[in-house]
Amino acid sequence: MTETLQAAERLTCESLVIDVHYDLGMDLCDRYDRGESRIWPEYESSFSAGGLKGLVSSLFLHSYFLPEMALRKALDQIACLLKEQEAFKERVSICRSASELEEAAAEGRTGILLSFEGVEPLGNDLSLLRVFYELGVRGVGLAWSRRNEAADGCHFAPKREGRKGGLTPFGVQVVEEAERLGMWIDVSHLNDEGFWDVAAIARGPLIASHSNCRALVPGMMRNLTDDQIVAIAKTGGVIGMNSCSAFVKPDHDRRRLGPEDLADHVDHIAKLVGSQHVCLGFDFCNGFKDYLTMGCSVPTYDVVAGHREIPAFAAVLLQRGYSEDEVRGILGGNAMRVFKKVLA
Numbered sequence: 001m002t003e004t005l006q007a008a009e010r011l012t013c014e015s016l017v018i019d020v021h022y023d024l025g026m027d028l029c030d031r032y033d034r035g036e037s038r039i040w041p042e043y044e045s046s047f048s049a050g051g052l053k054g055l056v057s058s059l060f061l062h063s064y065f066l067p068e069m070a071l072r073k074a075l076d077q078i079a080c081l082l083k084e085q086e087a088f089k090e091r092v093s094i095c096r097s098a099s100e101l102e103e104a105a106a107e108g109r110t111g112i113l114l115s116f117e118g119v120e121p122l123g124n125d126l127s128l129l130r131v132f133y134e135l136g137v138r139g140v141g142l143a144w145s146r147r148n149e150a151a152d153g154c155h156f157a158p159k160r161e162g163r164k165g166g167l168t169p170f171g172v173q174v175v176e177e178a179e180r181l182g183m184w185i186d187v188s189h190l191n192d193e194g195f196w197d198v199a200a201i202a203r204g205p206l207i208a209s210h211s212n213c214r215a216l217v218p219g220m221m222r223n224l225t226d227d228q229i230v231a232i233a234k235t236g237g238v239i240g241m242n243s244c245s246a247f248v249k250p251d252h253d254r255r256r257l258g259p260e261d262l263a264d265h266v267d268h269i270a271k272l273v274g275s276q277h278v279c280l281g282f283d284f285c286n287g288f289k290d291y292l293t294m295g296c297s298v299p300t301y302d303v304v305a306g307h308r309e310i311p312a313f314a315a316v317l318l319q320r321g322y323s324e325d326e327v328r329g330i331l332g333g334n335a336m337r338v339f340k341k342v343l344a
């Protein structure tokens, strides 16, 4: 394994490694609210140990900000990212296109793309989507795991609720306008009704930024069914592998899971549609746990223990027989294919 790990380290070092779901905006903003600033260097050691060159920062909003503060907190998160970019110009860049991401990586800066994780900041005003596009937002996750003006989100665990729906008329307009502007649609967190609405409306390619396979975790509605995986693949899209233990194995609370357990989800998707539809969307939460409760019924943890463990995850894939080209695709090449197609 040592040799494989060395090969994996070299591969992550050379490749454009991208994590398509990280709650950076939320973390920065929460920390700024607590009086911190100039935080970027604290992320960097793990990023560079893992070979991470780019990430998609979600604009995630705590439920206690809704509805009144949704717009304000989304803008605050972008403001915090801009402050960090200004303070560390040589090291981090907010990117608006695939070529800007490549350019940042080539110059040794971490490239950040922005994506909604729930369109609450828009309220019911479609014209604000254009405003956020101008601010650099390029991805649209319609809902987090709750209901909003656009769609119903799916829950992590069964929940008492009223009747569920798919997209609202506003949600349909958001999908159409987002694609017109050159933004990708992220189906993670949508319920099944909403997923199939998006699949019928969107031209794609679709991204499921942080969802695994429901076939391997029965009843985990945040994961994708085989039919949904096939539908995403048909658009040429990608699925980001989520490191949250509850999404990886049903027995995650009885034994400690590791990167090999997440690799089972890569295997499942690869067998179904090919590894070219897999990417990284770890949704790392360990670092946020002091103030974040995600609504799972049992405690969760990251099965890949942070970005610094990306080479260990890549080593498992090499060990299982994926070629270096396939692993390079999973690490970031597949996501770049989608960004190049969607982003103007």
Ligand SMILES: [Zn+2]
Pocket: 117, 189, 210, 283
């Ligand atoms: Zn999420």
